[in-house]
Amino acid sequence: MKYPTGIKINIQNKNTEYGNRGMNLEDDINLSNQYYIDNKIAYIYKKPTPIKIIKVDYPSRSKAVIKEAYFKEPSTTDYNGLYKGHYIDFEAKETNNTSFPLANIHKHQVEHIKNIYENGGICFLVVQFNKYNKIFLLDSKDFLFFISHNSRKSIPYDFFIEHGHIIERKYLPRLDYIKIIDKLLEVQK
Numbered sequence: 001m002k003y004p005t006g007i008k009i010n011i012q013n014k015n016t017e018y019g020n021r022g023m024n025l026e027d028d029i030n031l032s033n034q035y036y037i038d039n040k041i042a043y044i045y046k047k048p049t050p051i052k053i054i055k056v057d058y059p060s061r062s063k064a065v066i067k068e069a070y071f072k073e074p075s076t077t078d079y080n081g082l083y084k085g086h087y088i089d090f091e092a093k094e095t096n097n098t099s100f101p102l103a104n105i106h107k108h109q110v111e112h113i114k115n116i117y118e119n120g121g122i123c124f125l126v127v128q129f130n131k132y133n134k135i136f137l138l139d140s141k142d143f144l145f146f147i148s149h150n151s152r153k154s155i156p157y158d159f160f161i162e163h164g165h166i167i168e169r170k171y172l173p174r175l176d177y178i179k180i181i182d183k184l185l186e187v188q189k
Contacts, residue, residue, distance in 0.1 A: 024128075025094050029079065029126065032177065035174070042081060042083035042178055043083075044080065047078060049075050052069060076109060076112040077089050078092045083181060087116070087121040088122050090125065092128075094127075102155065105125075113143065117144060124139050132157065135175060138164045139163075165183070167180065
């Protein structure tokens with residue numbers, strides 16, 4: 001970047017953190033879920049990733065630091081809970097691509113989504129396309145249909161346009177995905 005004085009400043013982050021990709025979407029979902037809980041609309045929570053702690057450094061109780069741990073088992077999806085007597089379960093993902101890479105959803109997660117769908121739960125993906133600044137809710141039925149009828153390694157953006165539901169950003173709740181669930185429940189009646 002050149003400033004008016006002619007001094008060049010190289011703004012380059014060489015320490016890119018990949019562990020926090022998707023945190024903006026998750027933050028928005030967490031704020032929305034808290035709004036739903038506070039207003040007694042729905043009770044949907046972020047699932048913790050199950051870990052097994054191996055080694056902890058205890059300089060003092062308030063300064064304990066986990067030094068070694070591993071994942072006990074593969075996690076299923078990011079969120080679950082209840083809404084109007086219905087079990088809700090979903091995965092949240094962000095992509096910088098023009099399509100949604102299926103490599104972002106693991107085989108055990110696909111199996112979990114299928115099991116929830118087949119047992120009458122409401123299951124879906126929330127996918128944010130950063131290039132288009134759009135967030136979609138894709139129902140598990142449409143997701144499972146796509147993966148069983150296509151050999152592609154990604155779901156095209158156009159599929160989300162045609163089969164997904166756009167989640168608008170607003171003040172409260174930040175991402176009102178419950179509004180879309182209401183529409184899906186109406187269709188099931």
